[in-house]
Amino acid sequence: MSIETSGDAAEETNTVDERARELGEAIRNLPEFERFQEAQEAVEQSEEAQEKIDEFEQVRQEFMLARQTGQASQEDLQHLQETQQELHDIPVMEEYLDAQNRLDVKLEQVNDTLSEVIGLDFADEASGCCND
Template sequence: MSVETAPDPTETDVESLGEELGEAITTLPEYEAFEEAQRAVEADEEVQAKIDEFERVRQEFMMARQTGTASQEDLQHLQETQEELHAMEPMADFLEAKGDLTARLESINRAISDPLAVDFGGEAGGCCHD
């Protein structure tokens, strides 16, 4: 016969607060803008084609680098392809929205971590790093 113990009410409260925080984050203007920008990127055929091209060029460059045949021109071509992608309005909007959301989430992380003197968004361990 096993004895079940009731969950610690503090644990349950903290988990509930975590769920509420996650739900609240989805209502932030930064999150909503990010979601909208992501949908726009996914729906834009030209952007999707440029993403495919960039991924192909990046993969070719990585293979060339692994075999030691990558040239400065190969790197420049990769950078140019990325710049072309990032210059496309839907992608530029997405990258801006992503940056805004990241900044807001970092702020939220600080608000959670500051009272604990632990950065849970970073590395929380301190004794086992090489």
């Protein structure tokens, strides 16, 4: 049985950190990630999308305040949902949401692979959440 020295532990940590950087670079080079970034930039540059985002955020904040004070109505909720749907119906927003979904699916696959290799849910453990 060997005793691990602190130099060995530091070398292992460096190896894991380097592999994590490689994984990050590989993810950054995924077509799904590239498409997501392009879609995000398109949304940021779309005046129509930005205006509708601002409108949605205002309606959402008003709804949340009304809900906290017990004054939110079904009509308020419906207005919020309609505003969100109008936002989602903007073509650059549709593209963004589709790209985001595809990236989420790919990252879930990466998480599943990591989880399988280490024997526990990687994303859950990485989040720092307690599992009591």
